[in-house]
Amino acid sequence: MFSLALAGLGCKGVIGTGDTGGPGGSGSGSGTGSGSGSGNSIGSTTGSGSATGTGIGANPGTGSSTGSTGGSTGTDAGTGSEPTNPLTLTPASPTTAGLQPVQRLTSREYLNTIRDLLADTTLTVADVPSEQDSTDNNAFPFRQPTAIETVDADNLEGAAEQLATNLVSKIATVLPASCTAPATTAEAGCATQFINTFGPKIYRRPLSAKEVTDLTTLYQTGRTTLALTFTGAIDFLVEAMLQSPGFIYHWEKDPGTTIKSGSIVQLGNYQLANRLSYFLWGSMPDTALFAAAAAGQLSTVDGVQTQVTRMLADPKAQDTMADFFDDLLDVNTLPTRPKDATVYPMYNATLSTAMETEFRSFGVSIVSGSGLFSDLFSSTSSSVTQPLATVYGLTGVTGTAAKAVTLNAAQRGGILTLAGFLTITGETNGSDPVRRGHDIYTRLLCGVLPNPPPSVPPVPAPTAGISTRQRFITHDQNACTAGCHTVMDPIGFGFENYDGIGQYRTIDPDAKTAIDASGTIPLDGQIKTFTNALQLGSLLATSPQAQTCFSIEWMRYALNRWEDTGGADNYSIQSALTAFQSGGLNIRSLIAAVATSQTFRYRLPATGEVLQ
Amino acid sequence: MRSDRYSRRALLKAMGIGAGFLPLLNAERSPAATASGFPTRFISITWTNGAVPPNFYLPTSVSAGPLATTTTLPSVLSSLQPYMSKLLLMRSANTQTSPFNLSVMVDAGNTFGGHSAYGSILTGFNAGGGPSLDTAISSNLASTAGVTNAQLNVGGRPGGSSTSYRAAGQKNTSQTNMSTLFSSLFAGQSMPVAQVNALFQRRKSVLDFVSTELTTFAANLGTDDKITVQNHLDSVRQLESQLQSSSSPSTGTCTAPANTGAGLSFSNNSGYNTLITFMADIVAAAVICGKARCVTMDLIDDGGGNSLNFPWLNISSPDYHAIAHQGVSGYTQKTAIDQWFYKACVAEVVTKLAAAPEGSGTVLDNTCILVSSDMNIGNNHDVMGIPYLIIGSCGGFFKTGQLVTLPSAVPNNQLLTSIAHAMGLQVTGFGNTKYTGDLDSSLKA
Secondary structure (H helix, E strand, O other): OOEOOOHHHOOOOOOOOHHHOOOOOEOOOOOOOOOOOOOOOOOOOOOOOOOOOOOEOOOOOOOOOOOOOOOOEOOOOOOOOOOOOOOOOOOOOOOOOOEOOOOEOOHHHHHHHHHHHHOOOOOOHHHOOOEEOOOOOOOOOOOEEOOOOHHHHHHHHHHHHHHHHHHHHHHHHHOOHHHOOOOHHHHHHHHHHHHHHHHHHHHOOOOOHHHHHHHHHHHHHHHOOOOOOHHHHHHHHHHHHOOOHHHHEOOOOOOOOOEEEOOEEEOOHHHHHHHHHHHHOOOOOOHHHHHHHHOOHHHOHHHHHHHHHHHHHOOOHHHHHHHHHHHHOOHHHHHHOOOOOOOOOOOOHHHHHHHHHHHHHHHHHHHHOOOEHHHHOOOOEEEEOHHHHHHOOOOOOOOOOOEEEEOOOOOOOOHHHOHHHHHHOOOOOOOOHHHHHHHHHHHHOOOOOOOOOOOOOOOOOOEOOEOHHHHHHHHHOOOOOHHHHHHHHHHHHHHOOEOOOOOEOOEOOOOOOEOOOOEEEEEOOEEEEEOOHHHHHHHHHOOHHHHHHHHHHHHHHHHOOOOOOOOOOHHHHHHHHHHHHHOOOEHHHHHHHHHOOHHHHEEEOOOOOOOO | OOOHHHOHHHHHHHHHOOOOOOOOOHHHOOOOEOOOOOEOEEEEEEOOOOOOHHHHOOOOOOOOEEOOOOOOOOHHHHHHHHHHHHEEEEEEOOOOOOOEEOHHHHHOOOOOOHHHOHHHHOOOOHHHOOOOHHHHHHHHHHHHHOOOOOEEEEEOOOOOOOOOEEEOOEEOOOEOOHHHHHHHHHOOOOOOHHHHHHHHHHHHHHHHHHHHHHHHHHOOOOHHHHHHHHHHHHHHHHHHHHHHOOOOOOOOOOOOOOOOOOOOOOOOOOOHHHHHHHHHHHHHHHHHOOOOOEEEEEOOOOOOOOOOOEHHHOEOOOOHHHHHHOHHHHHHHHHHHHHHHHHHHHHHHHHHHHOOEEOOEEOHHHEEEEEEOOOOOOOOOOOEOOOOEEEOOOOOOEOOOEEEEEOOOEEHHHHHHHHHHHOOOOOOEOOOOOOEOOOHHHHEO
């Protein structure tokens, strides 16, 4: 895990000691640790993850374990010296790749796959196993599936039964054309045909001989023991396959021998097809991608690039783009963040939904539009509904549909000034510089902050005559808080022009004085100053550190794990970053570079794995 | 949403018909049953942020011993006043504090680690370092009484922490979707027997197939990945066990609760008040109907109520976590919140169980409800002085209607051991072996 050395910035906090339990390495376990904690405003302290395995990015192991500081540590921050990106990517070897742990389909992936496989959209997230999506300090930024427990197995069973029920009336859609109403003597043959045609679709790869045998036996059980009709037994097979590891897990191993390359192995064509598809579309491969896999076209970088270009242009990629930003900055948790109705009477479920929708569509519009990293922090083009337009102080937006608008460039610019981000990082009754600073430092600069110590006194409540800035500065002067708040708060002060739901203001509501939105941020080895959030956005857009962190986050998103602590992913991340920077900082170039990188197309065999 | 055709509970109910009905299966006579032969149950309810001492503990002017009928319970517990005779209050001898420490956490240098206390409350280990009490009780029921569907874990924070651990470092995921829980427990109770039998055969065939596939799948995987798949396999086998078992309904009337939580979700706060009570109603009905014998209810995750506010109490900000950190200045609001919790959740369960006749008493009399928290007061994450409350005598094991005073710094392990004894486990300690012993001599009737 990449980390920044806070010592050089005068912080008292030390990473990865005592009960901080910093992020773990990228082991291949599936720990379900969920570090959580207190913290004054962030709500994050002692990681107490209870994972047995180290897990993919499973944050702290147990209790007060010492966390790892990751593969590379930053250099001390200097002042007045040449800018130095503290996120180093060394060692970087072109012959390495990280692990690919076995992970199950996430809830999104399950629902999308069912949509594409069975044309069924009747299930919801509540019907299928969900995943870990922690907002705690140093938590993995994206949703990660957990091990399947009894509750999850029960959900999978219920989902499969419901889908099988729904399929009964349209069973012909999964049967070979000549087998929709076979003669009795042809039924066995039709069952075999079904297994050999539908089986590879639902398992997303060719079936093994044993799998064909097992499914054939199961069909016969359906016909005899369960006394089902032909179509009933086919439906029964679907129900069973939907609960099988071939469907549930991302391990779509190609038939034949594993291709070794030094200490790593190359992903087979079907494995890579699935990895590409679930990264770029959040769903199973389409016919063209399956055909490319069958023809072996994904064995070369060029072949992969061809598919990546096609897939990025497909509308199905937009959800991936939206999900990335939504998860990275936790805007997907908006429904769980209530606001004080006396302070924000206009805030309700409709408005929070509109905020998240806008946030997602903004990210998509940037990536699929200009693609420019700079536009991510400066664009004023958005799409809002009427309630959200009111938050932005815009008039002329009526009706229930979202309308394209241009936000006030003197007040807004980029994703960090959108209501969704400002609301999720706001307090119930006002702004919160700590949360805002924390999220920017950890998610956009890949900084790691120690968990706050216990016995931290609370931030003083809003008080007439005292501005938010003054309240937090007073709080920061406590010895136990200074270590981290000297980093977070000066960043967050830059957002004081936005209240707890992102409305723009120039007067502090408690002090009744003009807001001071100036701040500082440790960036590229220096302490940079800014006068407001718009200037901060400009700094981030041109920062090599922010560009590096952005590349790291996309790699984490694609692989759904922390980067390897030994540096096995460094070469790939560096390659992607180079492509990003040399490609005019176009985000689509970055995504494509991640998808064609060494660590995406190869993997390190797991300890104890038997290669075939 | 599950189709009524496929309700597991209808299947279990049908299988239970004619399977040695009242009052108890022979296999359950001992040790997991009361002297009268009725099943004992354990319900753990865990809240957060400790207790406001003067509003939770009886004053020191009240001496240890039977509670006088004129005793007025502290304000947080006012909703339990009608059930004072069923309460076992525990307090330090000379102060209004709890006698119990999470000693294993103190030993680990984590005295102020309240936000990570969930893993110690029912395990008696630091950081979830062993199976929890509910797991031990359920395992015992399975091995000694053939009851394999005893355990039910529910929670109020999706993705949040759990007090229930099946093994060291392996917590049990709580069901936080109350609609799904309601459907799985109570939907389709009128399914014809023939249909139920056909469903049983179908599910068994599928689960057998899936188990075989998982075993094959795991064969060549790496060590850590094998653990992942093994978890899945264990879960499938648990489903198979549930298929094989039959429920043991009590003599009380088994009625599904009203579906008051339809359309609500713990994923946002708007329905929290309603859902907490709905959860309590489901748990109570599940216990009365014999669909669960060992339940954990984890209402909050380790965040101490981050982002949780209480508009129905006119407490919209700050959130509960921030209120707790205010210490004395937040006592008024915190008392109101805790009072609501005890009424909406704890008293709801108690009232339902107390209204279900069982032999000469009620289901409540044969149950042990343990209400606990993750911190002392909540202002500084202190895990010394954790408030515990026992409701129900567990078939006459505990002396209720009493105040028991204990020395300070009693490790919670000893309380867990006594509860284990009440539920039929013959153990000399629970959790970390440093803290053996029990509190039977102080708490037992």
